[in-house]
Amino acid sequence: xxxxxxxxxxxxGKQIKRGNVIYSLQYLRALAAFGVVLCHASYYVxxxxxxxxxxxxxxxxxxxGVGLFFAISGYxxxxxxxxxxxxxxxxxxxxxxxxIYWICVLTVVFLGIPFGAYTWPxxxxxxxxxxxxxxxxxxxxxTLPFELAFYLIIFLIMVAGLVRYIPIIAVIxxxxxxxxLVIRPDLQQGQFPGLLHLPLSAFSLPxxxxxxxxxxxxxxxxxxxxxxxxxxxxxxxxxxxxxxxxMFYGFSAVGCTLLVAWAVRPTRQSKEPNPSLLAxxxxxxxxxxxxxxxxxxxxxxxxxxxxxMQLWFAAVGAPIVVAVFVGKLDISLYxxxxxxxxxxxxxxxxxxxxxxxxxxxxxxSVTYYHSFKNVWIARGIDPIGRQLESSLAAGGAQMxxxxxxxxSGLHYDSKLEGHFDGVYRLPEEVRVHGWAxxxxxxxxxxxxxxxxxxxxxxxxxxxxxxxxKSLGIGDANSGFTHNLRMRGGSCSSNQVxxxxxxxxxxxxxxxxxxx
Numbered sequence: 001x002x003x004x005x006x007x008x009x010x011x012x013g014k015q016i017k018r019g020n021v022i023y024s025l026q027y028l029r030a031l032a033a034f035g036v037v038l039c040h041a042s043y044y045v046x047x048x049x050x051x052x053x054x055x056x057x058x059x060x061x062x063x064x065g066v067g068l069f070f071a072i073s074g075y076x077x078x079x080x081x082x083x084x085x086x087x088x089x090x091x092x093x094x095x096x097x098x099x100i101y102w103i104c105v106l107t108v109v110f111l112g113i114p115f116g117a118y119t120w121p122x123x124x125x126x127x128x129x130x131x132x133x134x135x136x137x138x139x140x141x142x143t144l145p146f147e148l149a150f151y152l153i154i155f156l157i158m159v160a161g162l163v164r165y166i167p168i169i170a171v172i173x174x175x176x177x178x179x180x181l182v183i184r185p186d187l188q189q190g191q192f193p194g195l196l197h198l199p200l201s202a203f204s205l206p207x208x209x210x211x212x213x214x215x216x217x218x219x220x221x222x223x224x225x226x227x228x229x230x231x232x233x234x235x236x237x238x239x240x241x242x243x244x245x246x247m248f249y250g251f252s253a254v255g256c257t258l259l260v261a262w263a264v265r266p267t268r269q270s271k272e273p274n275p276s277l278l279a280x281x282x283x284x285x286x287x288x289x290x291x292x293x294x295x296x297x298x299x300x301x302x303x304x305x306x307x308x309m310q311l312w313f314a315a316v317g318a319p320i321v322v323a324v325f326v327g328k329l330d331i332s333l334y335x336x337x338x339x340x341x342x343x344x345x346x347x348x349x350x351x352x353x354x355x356x357x358x359x360x361x362x363x364x365s366v367t368y369y370h371s372f373k374n375v376w377i378a379r380g381i382d383p384i385g386r387q388l389e390s391s392l393a394a395g396g397a398q399m400x401x402x403x404x405x406x407x408s409g410l411h412y413d414s415k416l417e418g419h420f421d422g423v424y425r426l427p428e429e430v431r432v433h434g435w436a437x438x439x440x441x442x443x444x445x446x447x448x449x450x451x452x453x454x455x456x457x458x459x460x461x462x463x464x465x466x467x468x469k470s471l472g473i474g475d476a477n478s479g480f481t482h483n484l485r486m487r488g489g490s491c492s493s494n495q496v497x498x499x500x501x502x503x504x505x506x507x508x509x510x511x512x513x514x515x
Contacts, residue, residue: 023273023274023278024263024264025072025260025263025264025281026273026277026278026280026281026282027263027274027277027278027281028068028072028259028260028263028281029068029069029072029280029281029284030277030278030280030281030284031065031068032064032065032066032068032069032072032284033065033280033281033284033287033288034065034280035058035061035062035064035065035068036061036062036065036066036140036288036291037287037291037295037316037319037320038054038058038061038062038316039058039059039060039061039062039063039065040062040140040291040292040295041054041058041291041295041312041315041316041319042054042055042057042058042059042061042312043055043059043062044292044295044296044299044315045299045308045311045312045315047422047515048296048299048300049299049308049311050308051308051309051312053309054309054312060238063252064234064252064256066143066203066206067206067252067253067255067256068206068256068259068260069143069284069288070143070146070150070203070204070206070207070210070256071206071207071209071210071213071253071256071257071259071260072210072260073147073150073207073210074150074170074206074207074208074209074210074211074212074213074257075210075211075213075214075260075261075264077150077151077154077207077210077211078154078166078170078210078211078212078213078214079214081154081157081158081163081166082163082214084158086155086158086159087346087349087350087353088342088349089151089154089155089158090151090152090155090353090356091341091349091352091353092338092341093148093151094352094353094356095334095337095338095341096285096334096338097128097144097147097148098128099333099334099337100285100286100289100326100329100330100333100334101128101141101144101289102126103329103333104138104286104289104290104293104326105121105125105126105137105138108137108138108293109121109137120463120465121136121137122135122462122463123363124363125137125141127359127363128141128144128145128148129145129195129359129360129363129364129367130145130146130148130149130192130193130194130195130198130364130367131145131189131192131193131194131195131197131198131364131367131368131371132363132364132366132367133192133461133462133481134191134192134481134482134483135433135461135462135479135480135481138289138290138292138293139292139293139296140288140289140291140292142191142192145192145198146198146201146203146204146207148360149195149198149199150204150207152357152360153199157169166211167211167212167214167215169211170208170209170211170212171212173199173204173208173211174205174208174209176200177199177200177201177202177204177205177208178246178250180200181202181245181246181249182246185245187200188200188201188202189201190426190429190483191203191483192483194364194367194368194371195360195361195364195367196364196368202245202246202249203249205249205250205252205253206252206253206256206257208253209253209254209256209257210256210257210260212257213257213260213261213264216261217261217264217265217266221261222258222261222262222265226258226261226262226265227258227259227262229258230254230255230256230257230258230259230262231255232255233251233252233254233255233258234251234252234255234256236251237251237252237255241427279324279327280320280323282327282331283323283324283326283327283328283330283331285327285330286323286326286327286329286330287319287320287323287326287327289326290319290322290323290326291319291322291323294315294318294319294322295315295318295319298311298314298315298318299311299315302314370459370461374457374459377445377457377459378456378457381445381447381457381501382454382456382457384408384447384501385447385449385454385456385457386454387408388401388404388405388408388447388449388454388499389449389452389453389454391403391404391407391408392404392449392452393452395407401449401497401499401509402509405499405507405509409505410501410505410506410507411505411506411507412506412507412508413502413506413507413508414508415438415439415440415506416436416437416438416444416500416502416506416507416508417436417437417438417439417471417500417508417510418434418435418436418437418446418498418500418508418510419434419435419436419510420432420433420434420496420498420510420511420512421433421434421435422434422512422515423496423512423513423514423515424514424515425486425514426483428485428486429483429484429485429486430448430450430455430483430484430486430496431481431482431483431484432448432458432480432481432482432484432496432498433480433481434479434480434498434510434512435460435464435467435478435479435480436460436478436480436498436500436510437464437467437468437471437473437478438473438500438502439471439472439473441473441474442502442503442506443502443503444460444500444501444502444503445457445500445501446458446459446460446480446498446499446500446501447498447499447500447501448482448484448496448497448498449496449497449498449499450486450487450491450493450495450496450497451487451491451493453487453491455484455485455486455487456484456485458480458482458484458498459480459482460477460478460479460480461477461479461480462477462478462479462480462481463477463479464477464478464479467479494513494514495511495512495513496511496512496513496514497509497510497511498510498511
């Protein structure tokens with residue numbers, strides 16, 4: 001995501017305005033934002049136009065950008081915690097994240113209505129509660145619940161009076177993440193962990209290490225060799241993927257953290273800053289929010305006669321143009337709201353913070369309720385999935401999922417319908433996005449298969465009013481967006497199958513290939 005702090009205008013950021021620290025940090029944010037844009041432009045040109053040449057080059061740029069943003073955020077939160085009252089700290093973070101995010105979501109929804117290309121955001125996506133949903137409008141929001149959880153943790157540290165122990169807390173936090181990656185890898189919930197699982201997520205490592213940056217800088221542990229060491233860790237991380245997930249994430253986090261430490265080291269300002277890079281750093285949150293919808297719109301609206309490489313350059317440049325306008329609105333909106341809140345009574349600040357805390361904790365409870373409910377449902381469905389998997393394995397090359405279902409006593413029902421809107425191959429996971437419905441309004445489940453292996457159930461927990469209207473049914477929650485751990489070792493098949501299972505052994509099947 002983005003280290004979403006307006007450092008240059010914030011009174012609380014005095015310590016980081018010395019010398020050219022703010023300049024180099026803004027440059028780093030601009031670089032990280034641009035890396036994310038390069039990654040997603042390459043990805044969507046590959047998915048929607050079939051040209052994967054640039055994806056082969058920039059597929060890791062997005063991960064590097066996110067790691068940098070989290071490390072920057074860790075550094076800034078450690079700084080702000082030193083001299084900001086807890087309630088002011090939290091309310092500033094709330095108004096920094098939500099207002100422009102809601103504006104971008106509603107804009108994308110309303111612009112998509114004339115084209116029929118919209119899905120009304122659910123409560124979970126609007127509130128950004130960790131783990132509450134995997135279906136988001138902008139396609140990039142998975143990092144925002146991480147940011148909010150990080151802010152909440154720092155807030156609790158401040159309330160507990162433990163700010164001076166942040167370096168020690170950070171070291172213990174890093175060690176716990178690495179430990180649980182080894183002894184309890186099952187606790188990793190990918191990009192969509194619940195609130196209690198999120199602190200132990202491998203994605204939290206850059207933020208956690210970023211908390212150590214002020215300590216490293218103040219103890220003069222950052223020098224001219226630091227960026228070289230950072231580069232070494234970053235390029236070495238790739239070789240760690242097949243050895244240890246902990247080493248891969250650890251190497252990446254160390255590299256990002258050292259880059260941030262080098263960027264904020266105390267040095268004399270030797271020249272005037274580059275205003276364009278500073279502006280891009282300021283607008284990095286806006287660029288992050290708007291770039292994927294702009295890229296997807298370009299890829300779908302540009303005629304097929306436009307060469308894929310020309311489209312790729314447009315997909316890189318157009319989001320930056322849009323971000324200029326959204327970024328100006330974002331900064332103006334944040335500064336105005338922040339100024340009003342700073343001038344308001346403590347009662348207003350406490351009310352906003354109280355509503356936020358109640359929302360996060362109460363909806364997180366709902367998240368875990370649904371999680372336990374889905375696990376309970378899956379326990380009843382898993383035996384059927386494993387039986388179908390066994391039938392597929394025993395039937396050899398002539399067997400397919402439909403024959404396996406029929407041989408297991410299931411019967412086809414044309415009233416069951418479904419469709420994949422997207423199927424994505426992720427590291428160690430399959431991400432499925434689509435819908436499944438029953439025109440007879442019976443309770444159904446969606447079982448996902450890849451390479452003849454049963455991966456699990458995709459819960460239907462997303463509103464799809466477009467599907468309900470098209471099929472003439474009252475069940476609006478027919479959508480699913482879910483990540484499932486991949487099985488099958490080196491299987492290279494690009495096809496993913498979904499079996500809709502009815503309450504009395506009815507079934508239907510729909511399939512798709514990886515985007």
